[in-house]
Amino acid sequence: MIPKINGRTRYSNSVKKHLRKIKPWQAGAWDKQNNNIKLLKTQLRNQLLILQNSKCAYCGLDFNETSSSELEHIAPKGGLKIPKYLEFTFTPLNLVLACHLCNSPIKKGTFDPVIHYSQNYKECTFKIYHPFFDNPDVHFDYVFSGFGMIVQNKTLKGRDTIDLFDLNSAAHINARGRNKLMDILKAALEETQAEEILTSTSLTSEQIADILKSTTYKKTL
Structure with missing residues (x-):
């Protein structure tokens, strides 16, 4: 499910010193191939993987379900030709970390998610869900559709x-359903049995439902 990120990332003192040195942040600063920027990205990635439980900040799916993780700017930094919120490049x-399904430039394009701008x-305020600021339960609900x-x-x-x-792309819907169904099956069966059911091509949705009904749950769902 779509997560809320509790906590925040922090840079080391050496990275903070470098960021102060290069202020005001210019277009292209994020893509510099120096040791400080590389260290900054490593620190961000390592901390965000923990804070996000290795799940995409937007769709909530495990990164191995969809694609590898990518560092994503919520308020876009833009590029060399069309810079955007440069002052938030390293904020x-x-x-956050997002999967490639969600972070594709084809999807975000020139979209500006900021409704009300402040230097702080x-x-x-943002037009889209903000993983640090918003409660996902307020904005989203989920329903099964087949598998x-x-x-x-x-x-x-x-x-x-x-x-x-x-x-609600096919890839998102199927991966989300598989994850939820696995959670339900794990609560009812041994993990290896759950994996066998989900990887089986011979069981129908009705048969899986019968298995769930006839199984004594070991955990509280």
């Missing part, structure tokens, strides 16, 4: 997030 609260990042799981919006922000990242 920790503006950086925490005072900005898949569809995400539904509860708010306009939820709707715009679903539309922007195409969270």
Whole structure:
């Protein structure tokens, strides 16, 4: 499910010193191949993998379900030709890990997620779900559809997030359904049995439902 990130990332003193030195941040600063920027990205990635439990900040799927993780700017930094929110290029609260399905430039394109701008990042408001600031339960709900799981919006922000990242693509729906079904099966069966059921091509959804009904649950769902 779509996560809320609790906590925040922090840079080492050497990285902070470098960021102060290169202020104001310019277009292309993120892509510099110097040791400080490489260290910054390593620190971010390692901390975010823990904070996000190795799940995409937008769709909530495990990275190995969809694609590898990518560092993502919520308020976009833009590029050399069309820079955007350069002042937030290295702002920790503006950086998350996303899967390639969600972070594709084709999806975000020229979209500007910022509704109200402030030089103080925490005072900005966003058109889409913000993993650090928003509660996902307020904006999203989920329903099974066959073996898949569809995400539904509860708010306009939820709707715009679903539309922007195409969270109901076939790949998202199928991976989300598999993850949820695995959770349910693990609660009812041994993990190896659950894996066998999900990888079996001979069982229908009705047969899986019968297995669940006839099994004594070991855990509280």
